[in-house]
Amino acid sequence: MLLTVNNLGVRFTTEDGMVDAVNGLDFSLDAGATLGIVGESGSGKSQTALAIMGLLASNGQTTGSIRFKGKELVGAGQRAMNKIRGAHIGMIFQDPMTSLNPYLKISTQMAEVLIRHRGMGKREAVQESIKMLDAVRIPDAKNRVNRYPHEFSGGMRQRVMIAMTLLTRPELLIADEPTTALDVTVQAQILDLLSDLRDEFGVAIIMITHDLGVVADLCDEVLVLYGGQIMEQAQARSLFKGPTHPYTRGLLDSIPSLDSEHQSELVAIPGNPPDLLHLPPGCPFEARCAWRHEPCPTQRPMLVGVEGESHHRRACHAAVAEVRPS
Amino acid sequence: MSRPLLSLRQVRVSFPVASGLFAKPKSLHAVNGVNLDLHAGETLGVVGESGCGKSTLARAILGLVPAAAGSISLLGKELTTQSSADWQKTRRDLQVVFQDPLAALNPRMTVGEIIGEPLGVHEPDLAKDERRRRVRAMMKRVGLLPNQINRYPHEFSGGQCQRIGIARALILEPKVVICDEPVSALDVSIQAQIVNLLIKLKHELQLSLIFIAHDLAVVRHISDRVMVMYLGKVVEVADAEELYRQPRHPYSRALLSAIPVPDPDYKRERESKFLRGELPSPLNPPSGCAFRTRCPLADGKCAQDEPGLRSVGGGASYAACHYVG
Incomplete structure (x- = not known):
């Protein structure tokens, strides 16, 4: 088992009282598998992802257990989490523009990951970045690596984000509504890309979305969340054919x-x-x-x-x- | 066929774009030569990807951005040249529902004030009691509780806020309502409620709707006819069911094939795959057919001659392509 989540809870202390955003979640994920987490706003789907990454807001608290390759992540220190984030678990978000630094060239931002996590030299890191941009099918990667984020379209930026996340060959990729801000034709391209990359790199994917069509397209297994709890969990096929x-x-x-x-x-x-x-x-x-x-x-x-x-x-x-x- | 309520001919909307410090600003044609007829009781869907000009088209019809060329007429009256006093009269017949329901409502006004404001503007002599009565009746009609009349927008959920926005648009009993992405900001479980409401109201109040959205399944469901736009131009218009059963224009085909379907056994015909490339810059659109840079059928003719909309398949379908028919 790559990831095992047991009795996961996420609680926020707010001015109006305690908010249980996630309440008693159990699920697990095999290496190379694709899990869809479906829910509407307030269902707890994004907070589940952030809890796994150890990125909850400061008023949030995680309870229960998240085991990644046997290692407990709940309560792990910042240092341990920093090693896991980036190197073993990558995450992409809905709006790629806000995830990229507008002041830095793509090459700088991508190379930084490799220099930090892999100890590569700058030149080697940029070469590796170009290879990865090729892998996510960015045309003319050699030249475009020297561009700034605003010079890319929305779909291309999301490709850059995916490439950046895959640089360290993580075992798990968490994608939080990665295609929601994109047009349908671009969405289709990104979904095809994710499915190809899963096969090429053997990376497991947790796909968080409100769109059942996206889940049906990409995922093997689905969790349906409502009010922070699992309502139903099944193989995609049986969920869609017989909810x-x-x-x-x-x-x-x-x-x-x-x-x-x-x-x-x-x-x-x-x-x-x-x-x-x-x-x-x-x-x-x-x-x-x-x-x-x-x-x-x-x-x-x-x-x-x-x-x-x-x-x-x-x-x-x-x-x-x-x-x-x- | 009866005379259309709303009629657009060769409408163009341009924005100046600075191209350099001393250079003359270039023009970006967000809407470029659009013709459109909306008949009484009809719902016309408008689809296309971001940047295709669908929202700018809506804003031009509403007079929120000026049309650079062409004619827009409502009930036989030309809108593009009329004075702002005339515009005020026009707005009785022409209303709008926006995408973000909370942003479209003034947070400092109660629901009653929001829905009643158009009445205050257009029927200032209306007695207060009567105004309130009509607001309550409209609230009931859109599925709000009349006793919520003194509440503020933040006390309502997204779906309810959209109901408030719809009530405000309908209180003057307009003839044409433009809905610009009215359900895209709502949760999936709420979208169906609002779509049902719009279909119901359209029949009850005999409205004509222009329904703009990027969700193609929702557009098909609600529309009688659908117009597909690409880079400011109409590439196809057809009856909704006909368009989805048999899209003619290569762009319509690619767009429809890209929709993710909630059925794992359904394999997208990856026609979207050949939609490689990117949307060209609207500042520098391709010569000839705007879609040719991404089109699998394109050849030399497409680069030279711009195809016009023409009847295809014998029915009420029109497509702008040299190679369909």
Whole structure:
């Protein structure tokens, strides 16, 4: 197992009280695998990623356990984390422009990584950077390495970010909404690139997104988060073909598909996303759920396996047969 | 066919761009020769990638940026040359819903004041009670609770704020509403609520909508006809279902094939793959067909002759390409 997360919690102390952004997450990831984490704003998907990276805001606290190649990351010191970040776990963000330093040439920014983590000399580091820019299919990498970030388009900047992250050959790449700011045609190119790089470099990917289409395109396995908790976890195929949680089903039903009936009423999920300051003691999705049962408001459903299917877990009081579309 | 409500002919919107300290500023044509007809009760979707001019087109119709050339007429009245007093009258019939619902609402005004403000401007003689009654009725219509009338925007979620923005746009009972990315800032579970609301209101109030979005599946769902833009030009217009079933222009095809579909068994036809390259600079657009630098069908003719929109496939589809038909 490359990464094992157990009972992960992320809590923020705010002026209005304690906010549990992530609450009791369990999951693991094999080397070279691709995991999608899907959720809306406030679902805890980004905080999960930041907790793994040890990059929570200063009022945030991580509890539980995150083991990376057997090493515990929760409570690890800054020094230990600095070694892991960059060298073993890389992260790319939504807006590549804000992740790059506008004052420095790409070559300087990329070489810095290799000089620091690999102890390379400047010349060698720049050569290696050019190779990596080639690998992410930036045309004319040899010349473009000497340009500044503003001279690149959005899609090209995201390629630069990916190249920079892969320089140290990390085992895990965390991508937080990497294509959300990009146009669809560019998004398609970046998704193709990530999928190729996974095969070329054997890097495992955690893809954080709100877009189920992106997950279906790239991921082997999916976690669906809501209110900081896992609602459903499954292989991508069984999740999309047979969702067993009302929230997953609601999400899939509410997206207009390209062959849905034109101008028909979409099956919307009623209500609004939960207020993390006032989460109910039971299931966080209870207030918006069409399959509500008696214990839902008060008892938090356990995440348990779906009978007859390996790698498929759900947290719901309603029976599978009730929820799953026939 | 009846006369269109809104009609654009050869509309161009240009922005001056400084090219050097002493050099004459260049012109960037964000919208370049667009024709468009919007009929009563129709929803026209406008799609394209960032920089294609779709939002600038909306702003030009609304008079928020001046059109450098061409004509825009609403209900037979020319908008591009009219005075600002006339513009005020026009805004009764022409309203807009913006992308970021919270940013579009004044945080210091209550919901009642926000939704009622257009009435205050256009019907200043309206009694206070009557104004309030109409605001409440509109709130109910868009799915807000009338007893929330004294609350402030920050007390509402994103989806509810968008409902407030829609209520404000509709309170004057306009004929045409321009929706500029009205659901892209909302969570997935909320988007469907707003799309349903817009479809419902369109029928109830007999609105004509221009629906601008980059989410192609949402646009298909809500629109009767769809217009595809590239570098300030229209490359294809067709009935929504026809366009998605059989996109004609190579750019439309690439755009549609790039949509990620929530089905792991669906393999994107990687037509998007041949969309190598980058969007050319609008300051220095390619000669001839603007799309030719990224097009798999392009040849010498495309570099010389700019293809015009012409009828393809016998139906109501129009595409600007030498090689489809």
